[in-house]
Amino acid sequence: MSWAGKILRVDLTAGTVKSEPLNMGWAKEYLGSRGLGSKYLVEEVDPKVDPLSPDNKIIWATGPLTGTMASTGGRYTVITKGPLTGAIACSNSGGYWGAELKMAGWDMVIFEGKSAKPVYLYINDDVAELRDAAHLWGTTVWHTEEQLKKDHQDPLLRISSIGGAGENQVLFAAVVNDLHRAAGRSGVGAVMGSKNLKAVAVRGTKGVGNIKDPKAFMQVTMEKKKILHDNAVTGQGLPTYGTQVLMNVINEMGALPTRNHRDVAFEGAKDISAEAMATPRPTDGKKPLVTNQACFGCTIACGRIQKIDQGHFTVENKPQYWGASGGLEYEAAWALGAANGVNDLEALQYANVLCNEHGMDPISFGATIGAVMELYEMGVLTKEQLGIDAKFGSAQALAYFAEITAKGEGFGKEIGQGSKRLCTKYGHPELSMSVKGQEFPAYDSRGIQGMGLTYATSNRGACHLRSYTVASEVLGIPVKTDPLTAEGKPELVIAFQDATAAYDSSGLCIFTTFAWGLPELADQLRPAIGEEFTLENVAKIGERIWNMERDFNNRAGFTAKDDTLPPRLLNEPAKTGPAKGLVNKLPEMLPKYYAARGWDENGQLKADTRARLGL
CATH class of the missing domain: 1.10.599.10 (Aldehyde Ferredoxin Oxidoreductase Protein, subunit A, domain 3)
Structure with missing residues (x-):
């Protein structure tokens, strides 16, 4: 069975860290990660709890195939009661952090209570301890990751942390790992910040050794990887263009929500598409897209690494943003672009980089800006309130809002509450394009x-x-x-x-x-954890x-x-x-x-x- 069989329980109020056995009865009924973490939350937390109170809990959870040789086996989830919605929140992330926790010998970490001062959890295989994070509080995700690797003299340490958005309780704050992979939605980062928890740093050297039938597991995972390789989407489309392959496709079928869902197609879609990312810029002759990138154990490699034009207005005096960084995925490109009528690819990447650096969900952020721009064009919000002219299509306004929301300054504090609260405050709740308080992704449901x-x-x-x-x-x-x-x-x-x-x-x-269905998942679970699957x-x-x-x-x-x-x-x-x-x-x-x-x-x-x- 490829569960580690152990969880860490961290009482932030008392400052204690304890190991306890995984509930194997629950593991067989809920598998792991999202299901098992949610089972622990449901059993231990009052559904009516205030999400930002010490009585809420927040859980990092891996699955039984995390850290194994199954393709894409690097995922983990962060589970809590979400502050953006008041509903159950479960946000999934890739990168390398999940596999590292599993290789340290843990299935899950449960945080409860609230620390009196900023702390981070350090895990090195069986050793786990809370440490002072005063020197990290108030800094970005990027600085936190760099500093912790330096503090522990370990470049292979994996970090899951929050930036200023989580500290300031931006209600769509994300938990970010590996610089630009994120448990992005529902405000899980705000819950982390409410507990004075800055980061979880993990080093695992044990590997995942307890596969039930290693030979059969190896054979079946190789067979399933071939299916991914031979498939047009997972073997060609996603590796070549990433999720951004969808921008022109969805636009052409009339289902690309534009200008806060007033329209279903964006005339500027081609300018912010995957094809545009792969085309040399007229300004410097370089492609915005540098390369693709894979998470742990992934054979698809849909991730994007992108570079901003150094002469662009957003970064011309900011050399810290001139290097290659996590690039635009389809959802972020839509939310920062079409949702606001902005077709400036460099401005979109700048806003996306700020979301990564400060730990914000670009979907909720961008969609909230769409509501702000509509309220501005209606005359409900003014230039004096916002600090800038904010008509649909303004790349300057998008960049400015990303900066002030990340830092919690001025009107950025209101943007950080999400579109439901903002639109309700200004008398137009109907202009929040959300369900249960969480903003829509990049598909208009009139066309799909x-x-x-x-x-x-x-x-x-x-x-x-x-x-x-x-x-x-x-x-x-x-x-x-x-x-x-x-x-x-x-x-x-x-x-x-x-x-x-x-x-x-x-x-x-x-x-x-x-490329796979449920049969392919069951085929891999059986040799890993048991014939009953x-x-x-x-x-x-x-x-x-x-x-x-x-x-x-x-x-x-x-x-x-x-x-x-x-x-x-x-x-x-x-x-x-x-x-x-x-x-x-x-x-x-x-x-x-x-x-x-x-x-x-x-x-x-x-x-x-x-x-x-x-x-």
Whole structure:
């Protein structure tokens, strides 16, 4: 079994660090990472707790395949009650940190309470201790990582930390590892900051040695890697263009949310696309894209490394930003670009770099700026309030807002509360493009109907990664469905939600599912952790996890009324493209979804659903 079998429990109030055995009964029912970490949270935390109070807990969790030779086995999740939404928050990250924790011999770290002063947790295999972080507090993610490696004289130390956004309780603050990989959404970094916890630094030298059948596991992982290699998306599209391959595709099908979802296509999409990143600039003849990059054990390598034009207005006097850094993914490029009508690729990369450096979710940040720009054009917000002219399309305003939000200065403090609170404060809650307080990703649900149901029912607020029906509705994976119809979408969304929950909990990356299905996951779990992980069992684990998260949210006070979309998507038809004249058909899909889930009309789990899933 490739669970380490141990967790660390850190009481920040008392300053103690203790080892305890992993609950193996729960591990077999919830796998690991997202599922198992959420099970611990659900059992130990009052659903009505204030997310930023010491009574909330925050958990770093790996999966049974994290740190193994399975492709993409570097994932970990950060689980807590989220301050942006008040719902269960579970944010997934790649890079190398997750594998390092596993190789140090730990499945999970649970933090509870609040430290009286800034601290970080240092783990070196079996040794784990809290240390003073006074010299790190107030510094960036980048400085924290560099300083801790210097302090411990260990360049191979892996760091998961927060920047100023987490310290200042920006409600969409991220937890960042390896400089530019992030547990990005729902404000997990703000919870970390509320506990005076700056970083978790890990060095693991043990490896992952307790695979149940090593020879069979090696053989099956090699077979599955070949499937990834031979697939058009995981073997060609993502390595070559990264997730940015989608910018022109989604724009052309009329589903690219533009200017706070007022439009469904962006005339400047080509300027901020993957193709633009790979084209030499007229200013200096160099390509913005330097290379691609892979996380631990990944055979896909979709990550981008990018360089800003040194003469661009954002960095002309800032040499610290002239080097290569984590580049634009599709979601960030959309949120910083099309959502605000900005087609300046260099400005997008600058804002993205600040999000990495200071620890902010670029999706929620960019989408909130879209709301600010709309309120400004309506005359609700003024130049005096904002500190800048903030019309749609202003690259200067985007860069300025990134700077003041990261530092918690001026109007940046209000931006840092997210679009729901900001729009409500200024009398226009309908202009927040969010569900349960979390901003939408880069797909307009009038043009991709399944994504509307996905957003409305997502347990962590609007999210594409909880059920990526784009794979089916746009890319035809595993089967092609019509993006403009509501027919069959409840069943499609449920299948994606359950499968994603299982993948997230295994420790593998969701991008493998462009080529793999649940059978490929079950095939790798069996030789790693046990023959009982059949296809049927793995599918049931995914369903169990989804329903457990839903039940936590219901007990936190969420009801069927929260499974909705902003009025704009339900009432204002798309103006152009294939979806012209369409709104999202959520009212048609939601009752069928509840029935198929085994929930009552109020979105509560029925007794027989609980019994069947052992909840």
